Amino acid sequence: MNTWVLINAVVIALSCSLAGAFLVLRHRAMLTDAISHAVLPGLVIAFLISGSRNTTAMLIGAFVFGFICIFLVEFFRRYVRITDDASIGITFTSLFAIGIILVSRYTDRIDLDQECVLHGEITYSALKRIVLPGTNWAVPQTFISAMAMLIIVSILITIGYRGLKITSFNPDYATSIGVSVTLWHYISGGIASMVTIVSFEAVGAILVIALMVIPAATAWLISKRLPAMLLNTTLLSVSGSIFGYGVAIWLNVSIAGSIAFLLGIQLMMVVLVKVAARRLPLQRATK
Amino acid sequence: MDSLWTYFNHPNFWWVLAGTTFLSAISALVGTFTYLQRKSLMGDAIAHGILPGVAGGFLLAGEKNALIIMIGAIVWGLLTVSSIDWISRKTHLQNSTAMAVVLSAFFGLGMMLLTVVQTSGLPDASGINSFLFGQAASMLPEDLLVYSVFAIVVAFVLAAIYPHLSIISFDRAAAQSIGFNVRRIDAVLSILVVAATAIGIQSIGLILMAALLITPAAIARMWSSRLIGMLLFSGAIAAFAAGIGAVISFTAPAMPTGPWIVLVLFIFTLISMVISPQRGLLKQFRQQKKNQNIILRENFIKRLYHQWEKSGQTTFILNELKDKPSKRTLRFALQNDWIHQVGITIHLSEKGLREGRRITRAHRLWELYLSRTLRMRDDHVHPSAEVMEHLIGDDLEKELLRTLGYPQTDPHQRDIPYEP
Amino acid sequence: MSNVPAIDIHNLTASYERKPVLWEIDCQFPQGKLIGIVGPNGSGKTTLLKNIMGLMKPDSGYVKIFGDKLNKVRHRVSYVPQRESVDWDFPADVMDVVLMGRYNPKKLFSRITQEDRDIAIEALKRVNMLEFSKRHISQLSGGQQQRVFIARSLAQQADLYLMDEPFVGVDAASEDAILSLLTEMKNNGKTVVIVHHDLQTAYEYFDYIALLNTRLVACGPTEEVFTSELLQEAYGGRLTVLSRIGELIAKKDFPVREKGQKDN
Numbered sequence: 001m002n003t004w005v006l007i008n009a010v011v012i013a014l015s016c017s018l019a020g021a022f023l024v025l026r027h028r029a030m031l032t033d034a035i036s037h038a039v040l041p042g043l044v045i046a047f048l049i050s051g052s053r054n055t056t057a058m059l060i061g062a063f064v065f066g067f068i069c070i071f072l073v074e075f076f077r078r079y080v081r082i083t084d085d086a087s088i089g090i091t092f093t094s095l096f097a098i099g100i101i102l103v104s105r106y107t108d109r110i111d112l113d114q115e116c117v118l119h120g121e122i123t124y125s126a127l128k129r130i131v132l133p134g135t136n137w138a139v140p141q142t143f144i145s146a147m148a149m150l151i152i153v154s155i156l157i158t159i160g161y162r163g164l165k166i167t168s169f170n171p172d173y174a175t176s177i178g179v180s181v182t183l184w185h186y187i188s189g190g191i192a193s194m195v196t197i198v199s200f201e202a203v204g205a206i207l208v209i210a211l212m213v214i215p216a217a218t219a220w221l222i223s224k225r226l227p228a229m230l231l232n233t234t235l236l237s238v239s240g241s242i243f244g245y246g247v248a249i250w251l252n253v254s255i256a257g258s259i260a261f262l263l264g265i266q267l268m269m270v271v272l273v274k275v276a277a278r279r280l281p282l283q284r285a286t287k
Numbered sequence: 288m289d290s291l292w293t294y295f296n297h298p299n300f301w302w303v304l305a306g307t308t309f310l311s312a313i314s315a316l317v318g319t320f321t322y323l324q325r326k327s328l329m330g331d332a333i334a335h336g337i338l339p340g341v342a343g344g345f346l347l348a349g350e351k352n353a354l355i356i357m358i359g360a361i362v363w364g365l366l367t368v369s370s371i372d373w374i375s376r377k378t379h380l381q382n383s384t385a386m387a388v389v390l391s392a393f394f395g396l397g398m399m400l401l402t403v404v405q406t407s408g409l410p411d412a413s414g415i416n417s418f419l420f421g422q423a424a425s426m427l428p429e430d431l432l433v434y435s436v437f438a439i440v441v442a443f444v445l446a447a448i449y450p451h452l453s454i455i456s457f458d459r460a461a462a463q464s465i466g467f468n469v470r471r472i473d474a475v476l477s478i479l480v481v482a483a484t485a486i487g488i489q490s491i492g493l494i495l496m497a498a499l500l501i502t503p504a505a506i507a508r509m510w511s512s513r514l515i516g517m518l519l520f521s522g523a524i525a526a527f528a529a530g531i532g533a534v535i536s537f538t539a540p541a542m543p544t545g546p547w548i549v550l551v552l553f554i555f556t557l558i559s560m561v562i563s564p565q566r567g568l569l570k571q572f573r574q575q576k577k578n579q580n581i582i583l584r585e586n587f588i589k590r591l592y593h594q595w596e597k598s599g600q601t602t603f604i605l606n607e608l609k610d611k612p613s614k615r616t617l618r619f620a621l622q623n624d625w626i627h628q629v630g631i632t633i634h635l636s637e638k639g640l641r642e643g644r645r646i647t648r649a650h651r652l653w654e655l656y657l658s659r660t661l662r663m664r665d666d667h668v669h670p671s672a673e674v675m676e677h678l679i680g681d682d683l684e685k686e687l688l689r690t691l692g693y694p695q696t697d698p699h700q701r702d703i704p705y706e707p
Numbered sequence: 708m709s710n711v712p713a714i715d716i717h718n719l720t721a722s723y724e725r726k727p728v729l730w731e732i733d734c735q736f737p738q739g740k741l742i743g744i745v746g747p748n749g750s751g752k753t754t755l756l757k758n759i760m761g762l763m764k765p766d767s768g769y770v771k772i773f774g775d776k777l778n779k780v781r782h783r784v785s786y787v788p789q790r791e792s793v794d795w796d797f798p799a800d801v802m803d804v805v806l807m808g809r810y811n812p813k814k815l816f817s818r819i820t821q822e823d824r825d826i827a828i829e830a831l832k833r834v835n836m837l838e839f840s841k842r843h844i845s846q847l848s849g850g851q852q853q854r855v856f857i858a859r860s861l862a863q864q865a866d867l868y869l870m871d872e873p874f875v876g877v878d879a880a881s882e883d884a885i886l887s888l889l890t891e892m893k894n895n896g897k898t899v900v901i902v903h904h905d906l907q908t909a910y911e912y913f914d915y916i917a918l919l920n921t922r923l924v925a926c927g928p929t930e931e932v933f934t935s936e937l938l939q940e941a942y943g944g945r946l947t948v949l950s951r952i953g954e955l956i957a958k959k960d961f962p963v964r965e966k967g968q969k970d971n
């Protein structure tokens with residue numbers, strides 16, 4: 001058991017789930033699927049060009065491909081009239097395929113393999129450490145970038161709270177008072193792409209989706225107001241990652257996989273409780 | 288290429304080539320129906336959701352046994368479908384949210400089992416990776432046999448419910464209203480998607496399986512607007528892409544097959560996007576160019592006609608015309624005998640007069656129509672008529688004449704010219 | 708009050724996927740009236756509102772509001788979308804939604820003030836929904852949801868109100884209550900434009916009516932518009948000429964205006 005790994009998992013889960021909340025509210029949950037796959041070629045190309053795991057290069061690479069993804073989806077939809085979900089499907093599978101081909105082709109030159117793309121490397125996330133200047137604390141590099149991401153996401157959501165809220169709830173109304181739906185659409189997508197990139201290394205392409213979507217969806221089921229939902233989202237992502245980590249250590253299995261699965265279990269439990277609660281008063285009434 | 292021959296002579300090569308092309312074609316057929324029903328991402332959810340079935344089947348069999356893994360995949364696929372359905376029925380979460388939830392949670396479980404497989408010390412443990420991104424070359428004839436049997440069953444079921452599927456795909460509401468059991472057909476289609484996904488896992492891999500269900504159908508839609516045409520097209524494209532994937536899988540064994548198949552499909556998408564006859568960019572571009580040319584030459588002849596209307600003059604000096612026609616317009620008018628050219632003068636022919644009269648008539652009829660039927664102010668009707676005059680053909684002209692009762696003048700009190 | 712029309716629609720043609728669903732709409736709505744946009748289902752009423760509010764780009768023509776471009780007078784206009792256009796499961800209570808009426812796009816980051824709250828409470832009182840202010844919006848009846856939307860609109864304190872089918876799913880008592888509210892607003896000099904599809908009540912409710920069926924059938928004071936001849940025309944189906952030329956436009960990808968030509 002390694003406390004740093006757990007801490008990293010929790011911090012990453014927090015920023016992912018907060019960023020995901022607004023996509024879930026916009027019914028764009030599958031967009032996380034698209035983004036998390038589509039940034040891969042960006043990461044690989046950044047690796048190849050910069051020759052190392054340079055965070056800035058990776059950010060740029062991932063952003064470029066995040067936008068290529070959104071652009072292609074829109075292009076297919078508008079100009080060739082491919083249906084919305086098919087445009088998403090075509091774009092992200094294609095970009096991901098290009099990424100995988102690059103990974104396989106240049107395995108020797110880059111510090112990334114198919115395994116890492118899927119599992120992430122949270123297990124090793126405590127290894128590479130940086131000594132904080134002026135102290136003798138050696139903190140994992142992943143923790144620093146994840147924490148920075150969490151702070152950025154929190155600030156963006158606090159500042160953009162109203163814009164995100166109103167464009168999610170009622171886009172037509174938002175446009176009518178002069179709030180640009182497109183702009184906020186890109187902002188929420190941009191925040192999601194950003195957290196995807198940092199989380200990608202840790203938890204892999206597909207489990208990012210679990211972190212972004214499941215806590216938010218679960219919280220939505222039990223919250224009446226948006227602030228409560230955001231709070232519940234964070235609580236659920238923390239509990240899911242702690243339990244998931246525990247189970248992974250106990251059974252000696254993939255940490256990222258276990259966290260994703262436990263998040264799913266949490267949601268299932270909430271749904272079951274809700275279904276049961278709906279039945280109970282009925283039974284009482286029939287008696 | 289000497290080396291390529293050695294692959295062709297590889298005992299499994301033709302087996303694998305035939306097998307993957309066949310399997311992919313069948314998957315693409317099923318995908319065509321999900322595409323038409325706008326359920327494309329369902330295939331993605333299922334493909335990821337079946338990982339626990341694949342890994343579990345592997346653990347159960349203790350080896351890479353195609354039949355058991357296939358059954359595991361189908362069981363988990365069905366579980367994926369029903370979980371998504373259950374969540375979206377019991378809660379207010381949308382279907383797509385439920386998909387993302389189930390897809391990622393089940394994939395997580397699959398990853399857990401995958402690590403169990405990898406640490407199990409089973410002899411064939413590394414072989415499991417071929418299911419993730421596909422490894423066509425690693426398929427044995429026995430494996431292919433298993434997949435093909437399933438594929439044939441899928442094809443038969445598809446053929447059996449084809450009439451129902453085609454009606455539902457084109458007009459769901461109508462199908463429902465004439466008493467179709469839409470829910471049952473939906474359920475069968477979901478099972479078919481599960482099976483179609485499962486048969487592709489070893490050749491293309493489950494991560495990218497969705498592409499085989501979505502992309503060929505989308506490409507086919509660009510080339511054909513009929514269901515049967517779409518099915519033929521998507522099957523053929525998928526087979527071709529899979530064939531290329533299989534060849535690559537033999538020539539570069541370190542490379543996974545799936546990404547190459549998807550890349551080929553992507554290239555086809557881009558090409559079709561440009562040149563397809565249905566919705567291609569080239570066609571759109573040409574159409575606009577054509578529209579522009581029609582507008583230019585018809586405006587040219589219309590202006591000459593207006594001058595004739597005012598002055599009775601049929602001979603004009605080219606350089607003195609207010610809007611000089613482009614070379615192309617002039618050539619068209621000459622070729623069609625609208626005008627004759629003598630040096631620097633042009634002469635409006637009988638045919639040209641008729642053409643100019645037709646366009647002017649259309650213009651004025653449309654203005655009258657807007658003014659009478661759409662109750663537009665008379666000084667607002669002109670801009671619309673400037674375009675519609677080029678669009679109103681003989682049929683519409685007759686319709687307009689009938690509706691308006693063969694009128695004599697337009698809203699600006701100009702005569703509506705008829706053929707003498 | 709000036710004589711500038713509240714809304715001036717000029718030669719407006721709008722289409723979905725190139726196929727026009729509104730043809731050359733050309734009319735003016737006066738200020739200080741209760742105005743109905745009336746027409747059968749699918750006649751383009753919602754589309755017209757969307758074009759007025761800039762939610763859609765028209766193929767030709769333009770709309771002026773109080774004689775100005777929409778962007779200049781946005782703060783004077785309030786739009787109530789069709790109730791089905793939002794997800795009522797969104798995590799918000801009634802008060803949250805009404806407070807959205809106080810959002811100002813230029814001050815999206817500043818906090819809600821006590822004044823905003825007072826205005827929201829006042830708006831809720833006027834639609835008789837104050838007691839529900841803490842309730843989740845999914846637990847309201849259709850009519851109550853509609854009243855929440857109207858309260859949000861009131862909270863905007865605009866001069867021109869555009870409402871898409873505010874009476875759908877509302878019982879008779881609430882309909883009366885909403886109507887008297889709208890009449891009161893009108894008497895205070897506001898202009899209220901309402902999309903409505905019930906002919907029976909339209910005559911009683913509105914001072915001024917635009918009859919729509921993909922084209923403008925009539926536009927004017929209620930007595931002038933409500934003739935059996937015009938009503939029959941509006942409810943008597945589509946015009947073959949328009950549908951056929953619409954199909955041609957879509958098929959040939961033809962523009963509805965020549966290049967560089969403007970409506971002025």
Ligand SMILES: Nc1ncnc2c1ncn2[C@@H]1O[C@H](COP(=O)(O)OP(=O)(O)OP(=O)(O)O)[C@@H](O)[C@H]1O
Nearest residue numbers: 723724728746747748749750751752753754755904
């Ligand atoms: N997003 C869209 N894409 C394509 N066609 C559309 C779209 N929205 C509306 N239409 C079509 O445009 C026409 C006008 O629609 P609109 O919603 O404006 O009608 P409406 O008068 O508001 O009808 P209702 O009384 O049912 O609300 C209809 O024929 C409709 O089918």
Ligand SMILES: [Mg+2]
Nearest residue numbers: 752753754789
């Ligand atoms: Mg409507």
